[in-house]
Amino acid sequence: MNEHQPAATAAAVVSPWNIANALTMLRIFLVPVFGWLLLREGGMEATWRWWAFGVFVVAMITDRLDGDIARAKGLITDFGKIADPIADKALTGMAFIGLSIIGHLWWWVTIVVLVREIGITVLRFVVIKHGVMPASKGGKLKTTLQAVALGLFVTPLLGFWHWIGVVVMAAAVLVTVWTGIDYVLQARRLVAGERRD
Numbered sequence: 001m002n003e004h005q006p007a008a009t010a011a012a013v014v015s016p017w018n019i020a021n022a023l024t025m026l027r028i029f030l031v032p033v034f035g036w037l038l039l040r041e042g043g044m045e046a047t048w049r050w051w052a053f054g055v056f057v058v059a060m061i062t063d064r065l066d067g068d069i070a071r072a073k074g075l076i077t078d079f080g081k082i083a084d085p086i087a088d089k090a091l092t093g094m095a096f097i098g099l100s101i102i103g104h105l106w107w108w109v110t111i112v113v114l115v116r117e118i119g120i121t122v123l124r125f126v127v128i129k130h131g132v133m134p135a136s137k138g139g140k141l142k143t144t145l146q147a148v149a150l151g152l153f154v155t156p157l158l159g160f161w162h163w164i165g166v167v168v169m170a171a172a173v174l175v176t177v178w179t180g181i182d183y184v185l186q187a188r189r190l191v192a193g194e195r196r197d
Contacts, residue, residue: 016079020070023062024080027087030059035094038154043102046156053154059091060147088143089117095150104153109173113146116180127187138179145172 037052066084070076096113099105149172152165 014075014077016077018070018073018075018077020066020073020075021077021080021083023066023069024083024087027059027062027066027091028083030055030062031087031090031094034059034091035098038095038098039101043098043104049154049156053151056091056095056151056154060151063088063091085121089121092146092150093117095154099150099153105169109169112173113176116176120180120183123183123187127190130190138175138182142172142175142179145175148172 034052034055037048040048070080096110100107100110149165149169
């Protein structure tokens with residue numbers, strides 16, 4: 001029986017060269033393309049803004065697809081666990097910074113969101129020796145609100161749609177801060193629980 005165990009173990013190892021990780025890499029590749037389109041002509045040309053919006057939507061679709069495919073087909077890898085959140089933060093980070101550069105989003109919003117995102121990422125690494133922090137309950141809501149708000153801000157639409165974007169962005173910032181506080185509390189409980197043990 002033992003002679004068959006190495007083969008079974010080898011078969012269980014998932015290669016990082018798979019469709020889910022390919023979609024993640026595509027998203028990373030699209031980040032500079034999106035940034036270039038958004039910043040073209042100072043963000044004042046509607047045509048380039050629509051192109052930037054199109055690339056942003058495609059990138060967000062790959063974000064949904066790579067996770068669904070990885071789970072459905074058993075293609076979850078260590079590479080994917082690291083690369084996927086990096087790709088997500090790179091895309092939304094580029095969107096926040098780019099929109100602030102062209103003057104379509106307040107810098108304080110960008111700073112608050114980026115400080116939260118970077119801070120929680122660092123916090124995860126700091127407490128990893130105590131255990132893994134599970135995803136926050138509001139994580140998916142935060143991601144969805146940010147994606148919708150950023151998408152609306154990237155478009156050159158004005159009037160009603162602009163104000164819808166403002167409302168959604170306000171909700172996104174609130175949920176982003178709330179989930180950040182939740183992660184900090186999780187980290188404290190994790191560390192405190194291990195110390196008690």
